[in-house]
Amino acid sequence: MNRTDRKTSVIAYIFLTIFAIVMVFPFVWMFSSSFKTSEEVYEMSLIPDEPTVENYEYIFNYSLFPRWFLNSMIVAVVTTISVLFFDSLVGYTLAKYTFPGKNIIFILILSTLMIPTEMLVIPWYIMVRQLGWMETYWSIMFPGMISAFGVFLMRQFMSTIPDYLIDAARIDGVSEFGIFIRIVMPLVKPALATLAIFNFVGNWNAFLWPLIVAQTPKMYTLPVGLSYFSSENLTSWELIMTGAAVSTIPLIIFFIIFQKQIVKGIAMSGLKG
Amino acid sequence: MKRALLLLLVVSVIFAGFAGAVKITYWQYYYETKVKLVDQLIEEFEKQNPGIEVEHVTFPYENFNEKVAVSVPAGVGPDVLTLFYGWIPLYVTSGYLVPLPESEFSPEYLSSEFFPFVSKGIQFDGIPYALPTAVRSLALFWNKDLFAEAGLDPESPPTTFAEMVEFAKKLTKYDDKGNIIQEGLTMQPSGQGHQWIREVLVRQLGGTPYSADNRTVLYYQTAPETLKVYTDLITKDKVGYPGFLNDDVTAFRSLKAAMTIDGSFRLGTFRPLDNLNWGVTELPSMNGVKSNFASFWAHAITTNATGEKLDASIKFLKFITSEYAQTLWLEQVGELPANPNVAAAYYDHPEFGPFLKGLEYAHATFFVDESGQRQVLMDAVDKVWIQGMDPIKAFEEAAAEDQAIIDEFWSRLE
Amino acid sequence: MKISQKRIVTAYVFLAIPLVFYIVVRFYPMIYSFWLSFTNWRLISPKKDFVGFDNFVKLFKDKVFMTSLWNTIKYVVYGVPLVIVLSLFLAATLNKVRHLQWFYRLLYVMPYITPLVVVSWVWRWIYQRPPAGVLNNILMAFGFDAQPFLSSMNQSLPAIVVTTVWVNLGYCIIIYLAGLQTIPQEYQEAAKIDGATSRQSFFKITLPLLNPITVFLVVTQSITFLRIFTQVYNMTDQGSGGPLNATKPLVLYIYQKAFRSFDMGLASSATVILFMLIMGITLLQLLVLNKRVQY
Incomplete structure (x- = not known):
């Protein structure tokens, strides 16, 4: 490394660190608030005067927190697996096949992103009731089984795969589905990792639909359960912060595991305009 | 859709016939002590009424x-x-909603068992639709420690509006740039402030908020100064402003506001706080007039309940609004009873007393769009203190916007 | 059967399940919503009468609707360029460092994985006036005057934009970073030998190669900003989008009409407008940005 490189590198680190502090500050605040009493939670200090683990005890003992945690896990894992498979399949088809109606289908899928969830919950709920899905995990998960964001992301990535790889496989007699699973999917691992992370986060934190469809506390997901700490007289922010702190831990672990894939994988597949 | 409903109805009637039990569903928002008490009440109710099952x-x-x-x-x-x-x-x-059947809830029953503002508040077009277990009113909370610190007698809260303003000025603290660091009085129209303006200040300034048929806004026409009286506290006396320390409750509970006007439901918030040395008293009077705003959550029977379910729902409604339920409600949830006979025993209670006395001269606003009409007054206050509009003009605009909401509501029905 | 026909069949077989899913779960409710925009349905009422374009006429006469439409456009115009430029810049900087890169990535993505309700609450406190507000305390420590932020007509919307950019930044950085790492080193080195400055090679080589990523981010971020709701609901008094509607976006307007006033007809027609706005912007972006690829 020469001197100018080292100089830019130092500047880069300083710059990145300053930004990182700004980025992480509210998160640190959330974490420190979870150790505060309800009196202290409104004070602006980052270090609690009298740190307490009472909030954690309360959350684990007086609510169905472990059950909510499990529910969220089931919902996020199942929808993420489904999204990874179907979104790649659709993305691949839209990127690499020529067929009539291709662009229209793409735009139509994108158009589903343009309606706020608030306007979809009523027909969904009627559907759940008429099909007898009440009080099932399926009722919470079904709207998220395929995501349009994911289709778009995968389409962008799939379009960068060189055609000759696919044609070579065809000549070797690999079936069309075999090409998708064995040739294409390994090439887009980084995109899959990215999609997995962001889809998991999205479903883990989803609120409105699970709130509406879950009838009894044992079917709540974490965000729905946590919303019960905010009531008419008073919002127990120390409990909400505690719940949020606990609920982000699996996300951090998930991110640490998958983020290596993002960088490694992409470097191999190439992503050329 | 209709067919599915019908089918459900038939199935549930048949099912109920076989099981020999009627199952009704009761919904309320989550509040820990209420939920526990209602569970207990349901258990007793089911014992008294074998054959009825209540899902909560x-x-x-x-x-x-x-x-x-x-x-x-x-x-x-x-x-x-x-x-x-x-x-x-x-x-x-x-x-x-299904109207309350007169056979069970006669006008005499309603007027003898409930406060007058209740029997008015549950009506639409002269027909009653719901009944409360508990009611709420407003009062002035004050922080005794902050009073002492400012050299005021911690046991003598203000009794008149002028006195309150005078105290509030003494209790407000500023930093060297003039920013408020301690409020004398909280100013939060989005909390209970809009109710205080509409039902209390308007009447104390000689006005009437709405016409007797509730179709015409009168507050600007009869008491145009009202908003100015309120906003002067923000812009002239500078004793507080909306959103100080996020909201009035947070400001008061974190000892950064000396006085706040709030509802009886707030007792449960302040009671457990060890560091807060507070008292509560009747709202200050002005021009010798006392007024208050009362409100309540009420139980209503919906169109889902038909046949046996309707009968069961009526029984349940009667049970959870009974004097017995109200007494338990006061003791366990800490909300004021809707029945004056139950309330009578608590008139000298240091916490409930001021609210109960307030109920005697309280009014419940007739809202056609509660959040919309609240927004109108929130906006009026914002126009004055953020945009610098003349408060008389802002109040006039508020009255016009409020009237438009009311007109829209009635025009839909015609 | 010809090969190309066989491929068409394969494509439709691959798309079959997802298409059925989309028709049932997304298109049907969407069309239902469009149909409702021509009715006067009050959510809890059994009555649904056809009223033609009445709701649309009412909307365009409603000042609050026009304000929220305008606010929604402001959110996109302020937010999207800011988040794209900033994330590209940070990703490029991050791409230069060798050590601890994963750690910085984790820190940057933190806001995105924290529940938005909690994020909104924390930012609400950051923006408080004195004595509580962190930002104001910093400003005052440097001798500036305290700012009203969320209780100001002019500052409140930009303040919410900043929060949203802060939330979405990590997401964009990760995706950009993925793109950056794919650009073969030889390109940059070749440019260096040709005497290009690092700035020139960034704009002439890196940026064009990143175009598919930029297209994806611009389109999806625009949609995210056009659908902004949770942070506004949680950062303004009573979820009102105040002060005086200064921060109210379309989705909050729709939400209030549907779930506060139960006016589903009006809410649905506002949804149709929002749909057309997003569709227009998306198509325009795809058209303009995709063209640039073929330079």
């Missing part, structure tokens, strides 16, 4: 409307629902 469903307070709005079209709604009285007109005109 709760949901977060914040999401009351979403939950109801989504469930009703799907035919999953409750038979008995607890809703804010101010929403009754909207629910009734949507055709969702």
Whole structure:
């Protein structure tokens, strides 16, 4: 490394660190608030005067927190697996096949992103009731089984795969589905990792639909359960912060595991305009 | 959709016939002590009424409307629902509530068992639709320690408006740039402030908020100075402003506001705080006039309840609004009883007393769109203190906007 | 059967399940919503009468609707360029460092994985006036005057934009970073030998190669900003989108009409407008940005 490189590198680190502090500050605040009493939670200090683990005890003992945690896990894992498979399949088809109606289908899928969830919950709920899905995990998960964001992301990535790889496989007699699973999917691992992370986060934190469809506390997901700490007289922010702190831990672990894939994988597949 | 509903009805009637039990569903928002008490009451009710089963469903307070709005079209709604009285007109005109049958709830019954503002507040077009277990009113909370610190007698809260303003000025602290660091009086129209303006200040300044048929806004026409009296506290006396320390409750509970006007439901918030040395007293009078705003959440029977379910729902409604239930409610939830006979025993109670006395001269606003009409007054205050508009003009605009909301509501019904 | 025909069949077989899913779960409710925009349905009422374009006429006469439409456009115009430029810049900087890169990535993505309700609450406190507000305390420590932020007509919307950019930044950085790492080193080295400055090679080589990523981010971020709701609901008094509607976006307007006033007809027609707005912007972006690829 020469001197100018080292100089830019130092500047880069300083710059990145300053930004990182700004980025992480509210998160640190959330974490420190979870150790505060309800009196202290409104004070602006980052270090609690009298740190307490009472909030954690309360959350684990007086609510169905472990059950909510499990529910969220089931919902996020199942929808993420489904999204990874179907979104790649659709993305691949839209990127690499020529067929009539291709662009229209793409735009139509994108158009589903343009309606706020608030306007979809009523027909969904009627559907759940008429099909007898009440009080099932399926009722919470079904709207998220395929995501349009994911289709778009995968389409962008799939379009960068060189055609000759696919044609070579065809000549070797690999079936069309075999090409998708064995040739294409390994090439887009980084995109899959990215999609997995962001889809998991999205479903883990989803609120409105699970709130509406879950009838009894044992079917709540974490965000729905946590919303019960905010009531008419008073919002127990120390409990909400505690719940949020606990609920982000699996996300951090998930991110640490998958983020290596993002960088490694992409470097191999190439992503050329 | 209709056919599915019909089918459900038939199936449930047949099912109920076989099982020999009627099952009704009761919905309310989640509040820990209320939920526990209602569970206990349901148990007793089911013992007294074999053959009736009550399912108790709760949901977060914040999401009351979403939950109801989504469930009703799907035919999953409750038979008995607890809703804010101010929403009754909207629910009734949507055709969702069943009138209380006169055979069970005669006008005499209602007027002898409930405060007068209750029997008015549950009506739409002269017909009663709901009944409360508990009611709430406003009072002035003060922080005794901050009073002492400012050299005021911690046991003598202000009794008149002028006195309150004078105290508030003494109790307000500023930093060297003139920013408020301690409020003398909280100014939060989005909390209870808008109620205080509409039902208390307007009347104390000689006005009437609405006409007797509730179709005409009169507050600007009869007391145009009202908003100015309120906003002067923000802009002239500078004793507080909306959003100081986020909201009035936070400001008061974190010892950064010396006085706050709030509802009886706030007792439960302040009581457990060891570091807060507070007292509560009747709202200050002005020009010798006392007034108060009263409100309540009420239980109503929905159109889901028909036949046997309707009978069961009526029994349940009667039970949870009985004197017995009200007494338990006061003791366990800490809300004021809706029945003056139950309330009478608590008039000298240091915490309940000021609120109960307030109930005697309280009014419950007739809302056609509670959140919309609240927004009108929130906006009026914002126009004055953020945009610098003349308060008289802002109040005039508020009255016009409020009138437009009311007109829109009635025009829909015609 | 010809090969190309066989491929068409394969494509439709691959798309079959997802298409059925989309028709049932997304298109049907969407069309239902469009149909409702021509009715006067009050959510909890059994009555649904056809009223033609009445709701649309009412909307365009409603000042609050026009304000929220305008606010929604402001959110996109302020927010999207800011988040794209900033994330590209940070990703490029991050791409230069060798050590601890994963750690910085984790820190940057933190806001995105924290529940938005909690994020909104924390930012609400950051923006408080004195004595509580962190930002104001910093400003005052440097001798500036305290700012009203969320209780100001002019500052409140930009303040919410900043929060949203802060939330979405990590997401964009990760995706950009993924793109950056794919650009073969030889390109940059070749440019260096040709005497290009690092700035020139960034704009002439890196940026064009990143175009598919930029297209994806611009389109999806625009949609995210056009659908902004949770942070506004949680950062303004009573979720009102105040002060005086200064921060109210379309989705909050729709939400209030549907779930506060139960006016599903009006809410649905506002949804149709929002749909057309997003569709227009998306198509325009796809058209303009995709063209640039073929330079």
